[in-house]
Amino acid sequence: MDMRNQRTGGEIPRRPSLIKDYAQLPGVPDEMIDPDGNVRAGWAALMSAFDALGHDELAARFERADQYLRDAGVFYRKYDGAEGKERAWPLAHIPLLIDESEWATITQGLTQRAELLERVVADIYGANELVARGLLPPELIARNPEFMRPLVGIKPASGHYLHFCAFELGRGPDGTWWVLGDRTQAPSGAGFALENRVATTRALSDIYAGMNIHRLAGFFRDFRDALEAQGKRLDGRVGILTPGQHNETYFEHAYIARYLGIMLLEGEDLVVVDGQVMVRTVAGLQPVSVLWRRMDASFIDPLELRYDSRIGTPGMVEALRNGTVSMINAVGSGILETRALAAFMPRLANAVLGTDLLLPEIATWWCGQDAERQHVLDSFDAMMIGPAFSMSLPFDDTRGTALGSAIPEHQKEALKDRIAAHGADYVGQEPVRLSTAPVYVEGKLEPRPITLRVYAARTERGWTIMPGGFARVGSSHDTSAIAMQRGGQAADVWVVSSTPVERVSLLPREGEKLVRNPAGNLPSRAADNLIWLGRYAERCEATVRILRAYNARVAELSNPDIPLLKHTRDYLEAVDVDATEALPLGLLQAIDSAVLSASQIRDRFSPDGWLALNDLQKTAQRFGTRIHSGDDATRAMTVLLRKLAGFSGLVHENMYRFAGWRFLEIGRRLERSIQIARVTGWFTGKDAPDGALEMLLEIGDSVMSHRRRYSVSAGTQSAIDLLVLDPLNPRSAIFQLAELRVQLETLPGGIEDGQLSPAAKLALELHTDLVIAEPGDMTPAALDKLASDIGMLASLVASAYFT
Numbered sequence: 001m002d003m004r005n006q007r008t009g010g011e012i013p014r015r016p017s018l019i020k021d022y023a024q025l026p027g028v029p030d031e032m033i034d035p036d037g038n039v040r041a042g043w044a045a046l047m048s049a050f051d052a053l054g055h056d057e058l059a060a061r062f063e064r065a066d067q068y069l070r071d072a073g074v075f076y077r078k079y080d081g082a083e084g085k086e087r088a089w090p091l092a093h094i095p096l097l098i099d100e101s102e103w104a105t106i107t108q109g110l111t112q113r114a115e116l117l118e119r120v121v122a123d124i125y126g127a128n129e130l131v132a133r134g135l136l137p138p139e140l141i142a143r144n145p146e147f148m149r150p151l152v153g154i155k156p157a158s159g160h161y162l163h164f165c166a167f168e169l170g171r172g173p174d175g176t177w178w179v180l181g182d183r184t185q186a187p188s189g190a191g192f193a194l195e196n197r198v199a200t201t202r203a204l205s206d207i208y209a210g211m212n213i214h215r216l217a218g219f220f221r222d223f224r225d226a227l228e229a230q231g232k233r234l235d236g237r238v239g240i241l242t243p244g245q246h247n248e249t250y251f252e253h254a255y256i257a258r259y260l261g262i263m264l265l266e267g268e269d270l271v272v273v274d275g276q277v278m279v280r281t282v283a284g285l286q287p288v289s290v291l292w293r294r295m296d297a298s299f300i301d302p303l304e305l306r307y308d309s310r311i312g313t314p315g316m317v318e319a320l321r322n323g324t325v326s327m328i329n330a331v332g333s334g335i336l337e338t339r340a341l342a343a344f345m346p347r348l349a350n351a352v353l354g355t356d357l358l359l360p361e362i363a364t365w366w367c368g369q370d371a372e373r374q375h376v377l378d379s380f381d382a383m384m385i386g387p388a389f390s391m392s393l394p395f396d397d398t399r400g401t402a403l404g405s406a407i408p409e410h411q412k413e414a415l416k417d418r419i420a421a422h423g424a425d426y427v428g429q430e431p432v433r434l435s436t437a438p439v440y441v442e443g444k445l446e447p448r449p450i451t452l453r454v455y456a457a458r459t460e461r462g463w464t465i466m467p468g469g470f471a472r473v474g475s476s477h478d479t480s481a482i483a484m485q486r487g488g489q490a491a492d493v494w495v496v497s498s499t500p501v502e503r504v505s506l507l508p509r510e511g512e513k514l515v516r517n518p519a520g521n522l523p524s525r526a527a528d529n530l531i532w533l534g535r536y537a538e539r540c541e542a543t544v545r546i547l548r549a550y551n552a553r554v555a556e557l558s559n560p561d562i563p564l565l566k567h568t569r570d571y572l573e574a575v576d577v578d579a580t581e582a583l584p585l586g587l588l589q590a591i592d593s594a595v596l597s598a599s600q601i602r603d604r605f606s607p608d609g610w611l612a613l614n615d616l617q618k619t620a621q622r623f624g625t626r627i628h629s630g631d632d633a634t635r636a637m638t639v640l641l642r643k644l645a646g647f648s649g650l651v652h653e654n655m656y657r658f659a660g661w662r663f664l665e666i667g668r669r670l671e672r673s674i675q676i677a678r679v680t681g682w683f684t685g686k687d688a689p690d691g692a693l694e695m696l697l698e699i700g701d702s703v704m705s706h707r708r709r710y711s712v713s714a715g716t717q718s719a720i721d722l723l724v725l726d727p728l729n730p731r732s733a734i735f736q737l738a739e740l741r742v743q744l745e746t747l748p749g750g751i752e753d754g755q756l757s758p759a760a761k762l763a764l765e766l767h768t769d770l771v772i773a774e775p776g777d778m779t780p781a782a783l784d785k786l787a788s789d790i791g792m793l794a795s796l797v798a799s800a801y802f803t
Helices: 041-053 055-071 100-124 138-142 190-203 205-209 217-233 250-260 316-322 333-337 339-343 345-353 370-378 409-421 524-557 563-574 585-599 607-623 631-654 659-683 692-699 703-709 716-725 733-746 758-772 780-801
Strands: 075-080 083-088 091-099 164-171 177-183 237-241 263-265 270-273 276-281 284-293 326-328 364-366 384-387 426-429 436-441 444-459 462-465 470-473 489-496
Touching (some): 041 205, 055 083, 055 190, 075 250, 091 100, 091 190, 091 436, 091 444, 091 470, 100 177, 100 333, 100 345, 100 462, 100 489, 177 333, 177 444, 190 444, 190 470, 190 489, 217 237, 217 250, 217 284, 217 462, 237 250, 250 263, 270 284, 276 524, 339 345, 370 409, 524 585, 524 631, 524 659, 524 692, 524 780, 607 631, 631 659, 659 716, 659 780, 692 703, 692 716, 716 733, 733 758
Parallel strands (some): 237 284, 284 326
Antiparallel strands (some): 164 444, 364 426, 436 444, 444 470, 470 489
């Protein structure tokens, strides 16, 4: 059948239609092709636009989307054994299109389901009537590892247990959407849904603009407003609680925090004082009243939950008990993800809501009941066998669930015996035969199975459903392989309207009161990482400048054993840099440390700054062992220096002058002053060889300034005057201390009641000493003492703001 005639208007293009050879899987419903073999209206318009672009332009567009994701640093963490590796986000370039009339059915069904889940979890941790009435087996609750016994009887401060949920949907053979699973613990992926939208629309901006696609921003705006309203009622701040950068979806946590303007917090950022959760900020302890939890519940409090948790906050459960903090979602709500609950949801809907489920549940049999267990054993090969609770099956490589007929024979009988003996630990489910959607593979379209992840958020007006989400797309025809950890992809979801849709954004609505956040909202951990980012960046620059000067002389003199080069190697060796290596390991480690510091504050770091820092790291790694000492290394250091200057320029020009920028600036000034004091003392000592002063001026990027400033050739006094005591030289030690004084006095607590903080006092003292000093006073010993005193200044900053 030639599907080119299914286009919506306009002449058929001369190019062969992209869908001409699209072959549906036999007996499997397809999202693009309806049961009668016709291309659905929205898809027809999309395919028509693709045909108009042609193969080469379409491939270039898709590569543009991939490039955006790489530049933005969008990744997820894939675990191979104990080690996690960052993997590029696998975008399926063709969006999944769903008509808004069908989406209205999904919205209605998920709103009903979210309310049902709220009522169920409220009963589990409250009156427990569902168990008493026989609607839920007590074993599913009492034996459940997600049942948080210390939370029984604690009513959430917000009045609700659930605020943000995700649902896995699949279209069954009958064409209706089925619920495959509920995500209530700490649902992930909303940030990736946003990035999917950004990447896809960048590649297909003209097509997107020509179709009436519902926007996502309104969903996030309403949820953010609901969180902030809760925070105001409880008189505290709002934060996102993350396990940290080693979590598989940490990028998303940082992205959402930056997108919504909410603090990203780790357990160590928080402390419970008198039953109130407080965040450690540079302005002292500040109350936190709403935490959007992105870590598993059992880890949040080592006192009352998992004693071995190193990412939680002692006393968090006590704060929940006192009603001083609202947890999004409530601790213990992960019990709703229990797979065996699916067997009871239809009955619960009738008992709790008085109605049937609007979206059907995948057929499930819990093996803790005699008849159901026997049914599963009798139909074993035709069942999907999985754990009843949140645990993996005890046989190899099943990832928690497997089709009975696919289990090796030698394991099958052992598993049947376990089910017969310990049936409560297992469920059997009807195999899901999912619908397919087109995926662009090597210039043509191929059908792949898909599931849909949709998000629900509780707002001031009740539940709202994200008009989109993302679709998981299988890497093959195997419906069991739809997962990011198993080679799947993710596609944007376009909800298509027949009429123009509202263009919404997160910007304030007309007439809304302007609210400015106070400068002291910066968490201490973030400030600490910002200081070290500044220090590592300056350390890299100082090392690169020395290595460039060294290698330039190696290339010029062809003798690495002359006194000047040996003197330089000795200096670098003292700071763990081996100058005999063209690209020393010590330099690579400093670059890696800068990237690591930045990675822990992704929510406060601009995408451009992150891209520049990653470009620096990749460039250094690319040089690797390919360069040689001398002229080769000199050119390489010039490239790295240029990239470092680009990073510093981005930070200086683009970063808002808030507390975060001040700590980054303090780190830069601390390290630059220490480096210049040490290198000046080393190259002006009595044992400094010939050529040391010229090399020192080159390292200090002050050769031209020296020529203009002094009428005589380089001498020890003039070099010290310029690099240490000249207040107009942005490379001098005195210039750094003047800047440090300004920043330290401006920080919270820098000046209180007219009194300087200890750090500000020491900065003033060191600056004053240099103001009245003469070049002859700055001996190598005096310069070494100056570097040590500046190190003490760094310690005072740390003790004042980071402990």
